Amino acid sequence: MIRFTLNGTPHEVGEVSPTTTMLDYVRENLHMTGTKEGCAEGDCGACTVVRIVDGSFEAVNSCLMQIGQADGIEILTVEGLEAINGGALTPVQDAMATGGGTQCGFCTPGFIGALFALEQSGELSGDDASDDIIHDALAGNLCRCTGYRPIVEAARDACGKVVDYTPQPAIDRASEHTTRDQVFHAPQTLSELMRLRAAHPAAMMLAGGTDLGLSVSKDRQKPAVVILTAHVAELLEIEEADDALILGAAVSYTRALPFIDRLYPSFAEMMRRIGSRQIRNLGTIGGNIGNASPIGDTPPCLIALDATITLASTDGERELAIEDFFLDYRKTDLRPGEIISRIRIPKLTAAxxxxxxxxxxxxxxxxxxxxxxxxxxxxxxxxxxxxxxxxxxxxxxxxxxxxxxxxxxxxxxxxxxxxxxxxxxxxxxxxxxxxxxxxxxxxxxxxxxxxxxxxxxxxxxxxxxxxx
Ligand SMILES: Cc1cc2nc3c(=O)[nH]c(=O)nc-3n(C[C@H](O)[C@H](O)[C@H](O)COP(=O)(O)OP(=O)(O)OC[C@H]3O[C@@H](n4cnc5c(N)ncnc54)[C@H](O)[C@@H]3O)c2cc1C
Ligand code: FES
Ligand code: FES
Structure with a gap:
């Protein structure tokens, strides 16, 4: 059973496909139609909702996120914001409404989600309504009629007005969600992940889903077996050794960024241009490597930085220079049963x-x-x-x-x-x-x-x- 907190209230998902997108689930199953569908491929931001993980408020594209990915966390949609703010509009909603930040309104719930996550993050504190931060937070949201100036001004108006909301206690996660024709595995340890990978070589192996989510949202695929890597503790580790930064393969861009920023600032500057905040909150570096696209942004950087990856399976581990991982168009050296577990990036020397x-x-x-x-x-x-x-x-x-x-x-x-x-x-x-x-x-x-x-x-x- 998938369980998460929805708009401040515990929620249990019934007999619904675990690969249903969060967007389809809230709109079609729960008839909460505030969240909108524009492109269904992560580009327009109309579907933005807020997820709360470990106390952090993050905007995500609900058109790419599968409900299996929400197990144990907290989701806020536009319908829930007043409720968690004592029945009053949140400062962001108020600023958008009074400042002319909305016309037809189609994009507005998505902008509200992106801005609410920004305000709650505390990045805009006091009077510091940094345009760079606001633009960065809104880069994943499109509006075709209002124009962006009043929306940016609404963000400035709401600056520093954080809603006093304490995230709900974490809900225990299940390691498997089974329906009549699908099994969605969500292992929590590397050994369990490797066992499942060996047992289900044809399963969809899902990290953040920003590449794979399209196969569900656009191509309407319904994979029989999914293995989610995002809850595997070892894959979420970030370790800074004397000579290298070591990132678990399921670390999101957002969580990696402060480390990358300090050690390889140019890499971080580029990473802030990968998709949008919504994409970077879900997407992982392991997924960017695993996807093996010739136009993926991190592999050329990682190759130049002489990074290595660890490939793990029930047979053991091997370490590979990342350049040797890519064999041909979308063809990698990943063997059956293997997963990428870690990425090791040497630190730069003074020279x-x-x-x-x-x-x-x-x-x-x-x-x-x-x-x-x-x-x-x-x-x-x-x-x-x-x-x-x-x-x-x-x-x-x-x-x-x-x-x-x-x-x-x-x-x-x-x-x-x-x-x-x-x-x-x-x-x-x-x-x-x-x-x-x-x-x-x-x-x-x-x-x-x-x-x-x-x-x-x-x-x-x-x-x-x-x-x-
Ligand atoms: C709107 C939008 C904008 C985007 N912009 C950019 C961009 O600017 N630059 C860019 O490079 N990419 C971009 N992408 C692509 C995508 O966001 C990245 O490739 C991202 O890093 C994928 O990570 P993920 O965790 O979401 O991967 P997923 O979709 O979960 O998985 C991608 C692939 O990696 C495999 N995989 C995942 N984890 C592992 C693992 N541990 N071991 C082995 N294989 C694994 C999966 O099986 C799958 O084949 C964009 C995507 C969207 C939708
Ligand atoms: S519907 Fe466009 S980003 Fe999700
Ligand atoms: S208000 Fe119409 S699309 Fe933004």
Whole structure:
């Protein structure tokens, strides 16, 4: 039985498919139609609800989240906000209503969910209505008629007005939800996860569901067996060793970000552009690697950072350089029964610099046309070790070995960087698709090397389009 707290009240899900999306469940089963369906693929934010996990309020896309993922946690929909605020509109709702932040109203419940989670997070404290934080929190919500200015102003008006709501006590989670034709496993230990993986090699293995959720919401698939990794304690661990950051594969982007920010700031800056907050609250780095997309954003960075992954099964563990994991288009070295358990990212030494550049049509909420990750080790002006990897340039995320060879041992200058960039033609033969042409991708891969030089040199030249 799936049980969660819904709008402050304990809730038990009856005989309903555990892979039903939270959006369909609240709208069709509970007839709570405040939460809206726009795109059903995580892009528009109309379906945003708030989940409370370990006391943190997080906006999530209910169109991607399956109800099996909600077992034991707390969910707030727009219908519940007044109830948890003593019967009065919450400050965010009040500011949206009085400040003209809504017209047709279709997007409004989603904006309210995103803003309520932001206010409750305490990020906007006192008078600090930082536009950067507000824009970041709203990047996953689209409005086609009001315009964003009054919505941002509503966020500023509600700034610092946190609702005094104590999350309900955690509900015990079940490790299995069975219906007539589906079993949804939610193991809590790694050994149990590995046992289930060995027993059900064809099962859907779900982490945050931001990739796999589409197969349910869009393709209407109904997998017979699902194995959820998100409750496995070992996969949620974050460990900082002397020489490396070690992330459990089910750690969400949001939880990883403070660590990544401190150790690899450029990686964190890029990570804040992966999807939206709603996506980053659910999505995991393990899922980004497991999905093995040639345009996934973290693999090129992880390859450049010389990261390794641990693959675990009932037969034991093995550690693999992440670049060796990707064999061909969407083909990985994951063997039957194996799961990714950990990602180990070496820390940068004093002689090393890391940068990543994501090139996409929009700044926020867009998939890369090209992404480059660069780690340079310098001894004075000499490059002693260059590790460079690109996404969007081949069937897999891939190292740029000819570029690296052109840099290793060379004096670091804009000319050397530009000359190394030209080696992209030896390393890659990119494709044309709806995101970019092959020529564009090839040109970008070259030019990013010049950008790398200028960035590391601290040039005054503007390196990217910025909001003014
Ligand atoms: C609107 C939207 C925007 C997005 N924007 C971006 C973006 O900007 N950049 C980007 O890179 N991606 C983006 N994505 C894709 C997605 O969010 C990421 O790939 C995310 O990291 C997937 O993680 P997840 O936990 O949700 O994976 P899931 O969907 O749960 O799983 C993805 C795959 O990984 C496998 N997997 C999960 N965990 C493991 C494990 N421990 N071991 C082995 N295999 C595993 C699953 O079986 C599945 O095949 C976006 C998706 C959406 C819907
Ligand atoms: S319906 Fe568009 S993000 Fe969920
Ligand atoms: S108010 Fe109409 S879509 Fe936003």
């Amino acid at each position: 090393q610099s890391f940068r990543t550049y994501k090139v996409s049509k929009r700044y926020d909420q867009d998939i890369s046309a090209v992404i480059g990750g660069y780690r340079l080790t310098l001894d004075g002006d000499t490059v002693t070790d260059a590790r460079i990897a690109y996404g969007g340039m081949a069937a897999t995320p891939k190292r740029a070995v000819a570029m690296e060879a052109a840099l290793n041992g060379a004096a670091w200058s804009e000319e050397t960087a530009a000359a190394a960039g030209l080696k992209a033609a030896q390393d890659f033969a990119p494709l044309t698709d709806h995101r970019a042409t092959a020529e564009y991708r090839a040109r970008v891969a070259v030019n990013l090397c010049t950008r790398l030089y200028r960035d590391l040199a601290g040039t005054e030249t503007e390196l990217e389009v910025v909001r003014v």
